[in-house]
Amino acid sequence: MDNLLMELEDKGYTHVIGLFLSSGISGFWANSQFLIEDHAKLKIAFPDTKITATPMGAMVRNVLHWSAQEMSFDNILKKLDEQIAQTTAYILVDDLNHLVKGGRLSNGSALLGNLLSIKPILNFNDEGKIVVFEKVRTEKKAVKRLVALAEDNQNMELSILHTNVPEKAEDFKEQLEAQGVKVSTVVSLCAVIATHLGEGALVLGLTPKFTK
CATH class of the missing domain: 3.30.1180.10 (Hypothetical Protein Tm841; Chain: A;domain 3)
Known part of the structure; x- marks a missing residue:
């Protein structure tokens, strides 16, 4: 993950959203939070999906669509939070x-x-x-x-x-x-x-x- 974020920085990316298994069933999400401070050039959001499998895949699909529609980063996160709360x-x-x-x-x-x-x-x-x-x-x-x-x-x-x-x-x-x-x-x-x-x-x- 650390290497991937460095690669994104090198390629000129500015914003990153990562979606992982629920923190309630995996420690990966908690560990991912430590990486955010290490990559100050990136605006990173790793929200807790609180779910897994197909419902989490729906979140990924939606984020990709909203990004393709050039929705702002903050608005994407707002819509994503709404989806997480209802999933x-x-x-x-x-x-x-x-x-x-x-x-x-x-x-x-x-x-x-x-x-x-x-x-x-x-x-x-x-x-x-x-x-x-x-x-x-x-x-x-x-x-x-x-x-x-x-x-x-x-x-x-x-x-x-x-x-x-x-x-x-x-x-x-x-x-x-x-x-x-x-x-x-x-x-x-x-x-x-x-x-x-x-x-x-x-x-x-x-x-x-x-x-x-």
Whole structure:
């Protein structure tokens, strides 16, 4: 990162926006803040996205578009802050033990949850941390709850993400479309994120609809 910023300085760039994984799930954002003072020639903004994956990709897409429209740096950051504040994701995991390994759930809670067929729905909170949003009995009811959340947020750009369960993701998409809910994309999550969520996870991403 330091080398990249030096390269941008040498090429005559004056402003930089960097978007990284939520500070709630990675230490990279916090470390990036130390680089800002080291590059005084650049006006740098590394806002905390408080999210990851496709919803974060939507932020990158929007920033590139606003920049191409020659919007001012400050206005881009203002619109980006608005998008960050409205973006989140709801996560349904298949195996509670992965939450234990990630420190999201105690061993006792995982054991009890597995015995009772409890499927916790997680989400990104205002601090960008993954927390338990609701605890639902059985996966079928949990998916139904995700459908309801999608119906309640049809004014948003909705994406479906999954960890190596394309059939489950496609079935979820069909359930949403049957309710008249439009899905922008279906994406398989990368191995790094899948390691934390475990195989079989289903995610509903919400971000403000793209406006030019």
